[in-house]
Amino acid sequence: MPNLRFLNMSANGMAFDPETGESYQMNGSAQFILQSLQKGLDSQEIASALSLKFNIPFEKAHTDVLEFQVQLEMMAKAA
Amino acid sequence: MSNDYTKPSIVKVGNPLYAKHGSSAQSYHFVRDAIEGVKISDLVAQYGSPLFVFSERSLRLKYQQAFKAMQRYYPNLVFGWSYKTNYLNGICQVFHQEGAIAEVVSQFEYEKARSLGIPGNQIIFNGPHKPEGILRRALLEGAQVHADHFYEIEDAEKIAKENGSPITIGIRINLDSGIYPLWSRFGFNLESGQAWAAIRRIAESPHLRFGGVHCHIGTFIMDPTAYSRAIQKLSKLIREAESLVGYNIEYIDLGGGFPSMSQLKGVYQPPEVAISSVEDYAESIGKELQWLASRKPAPKLCFELGRHLVDEAGYLITQVVADKALPDGRRAYVLDAGVNLLYTSTWYKYKIELDRDVPGMMEPSILNGPLCMNIDVVDEAILLPRLPRFQNLILSPVGAYNVTQSMQFIEYRPNIVMIGENKSISLLRRKEGLEDLNRLEG
């Protein structure tokens, strides 16, 4: 099954999935989370980093990271 | 919170919505921060969300434009305000001030018009259900009544007989003007001879007098020439009727049906291209009616325009309650207003504006209402930047039929305001509360 965590990302937020041939566009916070996932960080660690980088409360960042991970899974299934 | 943070967003390239809109544009172009100079945020702060907002200026302007356009072709012109389209007292009063009489289609609407001080002889009474009590009142008060079926002619005859003097009555006619769908269930059919039979029935009664013909061919008629075709058929019938009864008819009533500047689902041209101007309608109609316009005196020409006059004056402000990603790749928003308040969402794709510039990548999105029902969809395919909670959206045009056909289902119906001249705001109807609903249950 394809896994969007291993997308090839370019600097402008475009990502390509070599397995399916699909392309995706991401905004800044999505790129940040995906890159962190690719580095092997867990969701709590990513939320802390996101909260620091964008100056947002940790609780908000944590929700966003978890929600985004689910969206990645959904997109992988739909691909 | 940092200004440059937007929640994470990922979209698959190649979504058909992008193809339709030409790009994965980076900003949403439809921004409106005020209605008639009053800030959306101030309206919401004062009256809450959702909120219907009407522009008095737009109501008056549309009325005057349509009346002027028709007046160029016809001298004895009467506009009846189609109550069912929006019978908020404040809206009816604006049209009455502009000179409209009332066009009603039920006992409730007749009583509403009378309670607003409109005398019976300034009311056009249509509709398939006129219980005898209200029919008697209307006929005796001199209303312009259009019989919808033979029983109503009999009822009118009985009332006239009891009253001891003849009563004038007209008939509603349906005909094939080349438009689809054909509204054949109201009034008497022309092509089959039913309308002629109704006229004979009236003419041959010693208690009745034939007043004229009414024909509302349908709604959102995008082809002005449909009216020309209808008038050609009606003209022939009028000539025959006049020679049967031996006097000239008092009026011809062409109903409503002019469209508003709305995007219909399935029509791909924007309304500015797809919809003809009111002057085009006036021309199509006026040319066919020259033979009556030149009479001295000309019979009354009545119109009962509804959505054309009120739709564009109405806006609905609604807020984002929540959002989530759907497995199909769309973002689903929950709004605090849905099909409970937006009856016309079945046919219209509304213009959707935000009250500020929201930055961010466009996502294919679906707008759902607050009902716990799967059918509660306001827009099933729209590209939007990621909207935060409580973001205000402004939907338009929503002035026609949505207030009168809104449902009290699960939610309270909201405040309705009108912005008048000098940005003054009047509350046309306050929000419902539990006590309003419980009162009816005793």
Ligand SMILES: Cc1ncc(COP(=O)(O)O)c(C=O)c1O
């Ligand atoms: C008898 C009659 N007159 C007028 C109208 C107003 O129609 P519209 O809103 O299409 O102008 C209607 C609407 O159904 C109607 O039934």
